[in-house]
Amino acid sequence: MILKSMLNYQMPLDLAFHALADPARRAMVERLSRGPASVSDLAKPLAMSLPAVMQHLQVLESSGLVRSEKVGRVRTCRVEPKALGVVAEWVARRRASWEQQFDRLGAYLAAHPEEPNAKKD
Amino acid sequence: MILKSMLNYQMPLDLAFHALADPARRAMVERLSRGPASVSDLAKPLAMSLPAVMQHLQVLESSGLVRSEKVGRVRTCRVEPKALGVVAEWVARRRASWEQQFDRLGAYLAAHPEEPNAKKD
Numbered sequence: 001m002i003l004k005s006m007l008n009y010q011m012p013l014d015l016a017f018h019a020l021a022d023p024a025r026r027a028m029v030e031r032l033s034r035g036p037a038s039v040s041d042l043a044k045p046l047a048m049s050l051p052a053v054m055q056h057l058q059v060l061e062s063s064g065l066v067r068s069e070k071v072g073r074v075r076t077c078r079v080e081p082k083a084l085g086v087v088a089e090w091v092a093r094r095r096a097s098w099e100q101q102f103d104r105l106g107a108y109l110a111a112h113p114e115e116p117n118a119k120k121d
Numbered sequence: 122m123i124l125k126s127m128l129n130y131q132m133p134l135d136l137a138f139h140a141l142a143d144p145a146r147r148a149m150v151e152r153l154s155r156g157p158a159s160v161s162d163l164a165k166p167l168a169m170s171l172p173a174v175m176q177h178l179q180v181l182e183s184s185g186l187v188r189s190e191k192v193g194r195v196r197t198c199r200v201e202p203k204a205l206g207v208v209a210e211w212v213a214r215r216r217a218s219w220e221q222q223f224d225r226l227g228a229y230l231a232a233h234p235e236e237p238n239a240k241k242d
Contacts, residue, residue, distance in 0.1 A: 017142035017196050021135050026211070033218035055239035079219050090147070091209045098200050 012064060016087045019063035024048065025056045032066060032079040039075045041066075133185060137208045145169065146177045153187060153200040160189075160196045172215035 019025055028042050043053040059078065060066040064083035068075050140146055149163050163176040178198065181187040185204035189196050 003144050014144060017138050017147075021138035021142060025137060026134065026138075029215060030218075031220070033215040065200075071177065081216075081223075083217055084212065084215060084219075088209075088212045091205065091212055092221050094154040094200075094205060095149060095202075097151075098202055098205075100240055101154070101156055102202075 012083065012086060013090060015063035016083055017057050019065055020087070022056065023061075024053075025060055028053075028056060028060060028077075029065060029079060029084070032077055033084075036076050036078045039077065040079060063086055134211060135205065136184035139203055140186055143177065145174075145181075146181055149174075149177060149181060149198075150186060150200060150205070153198055154205075155196070157199045159182060159199050160198065163198060178210055190192050 022031070024046055026101070028044060031042055031045070039050060039053055039057065042067055043050055045096065046053065048056075057068060061068060063082055066077055067080050068077040070076075127209060141150070145167055148167060149206055152158055152163055152166070160174055160178065161170060163178070167174065169177075178187065180191060185201055187198055188201050189198040191197075
């Protein structure tokens with residue numbers, strides 16, 4: 001039961017990381033993080049058909065990383081800062097944890113200069 | 122050809138984001154970012170069989186996020202800071218880009234208080 005609720009809770013991260021595991025989708029997020037763009041703007045540098053881009057866009061939209069809005073004949077896409085923020089937060093927390101770990105190791109080694117083999121285990 | 126070389130270049134990010142798209146693997150990275158652990162230590166909070174954990178470990182190792190080493194009968198796993206650093210860097214750059222975008226919009230709106238429709242372009 002614990003795992004089940006953990007899975008539900010973590011769904012947005014699953015979807016966001018999955019969406020970012022594709023180079024075309026990352027290229028789209030890169031483009032959109034510089035400003036809104038139409039679907040054809042997104043397609044140009046990717047040398048991809050519009051339907052292929054639309055499929056990638058759908059994955060990005062269901063992950064919450066991107067949203068789009070159709071006005072007249074043009075669909076304009078924007079990055080959704082909140083979802084990428086959740087990813088950034090998760091990664092930053094892990095980074096902070098392991099840096100603390102190395103700081104502790106460094107402090108230990110500094111405090112025990114007489115034990116040159118301390119680093120080996 | 123451009124797309125091909127882009128794909129090759131981006132492979133590590135593909136693998137890292139794919140590895141992180143699973144809650145069990147993220148739980149393992151979370152645990153390891155607090156310090157090295159054996160495979161059975163990793164398995165405990167996940168309520169998963171050792172073979173299942175080993176499979177997730179394999180995905181994490183091929184992504185470069187984690188490495189493991191067997192000494193005697195115990196396999197000890199560690200986080201590989203460089204690979205998670207690449208992910209952190211990618212996410213941070215996107216965040217910086219879109220924040221710049223909002224700053225520019227904010228500056229524009231501050232400079233044009235007399236145009237309430239300026240946001241609509």
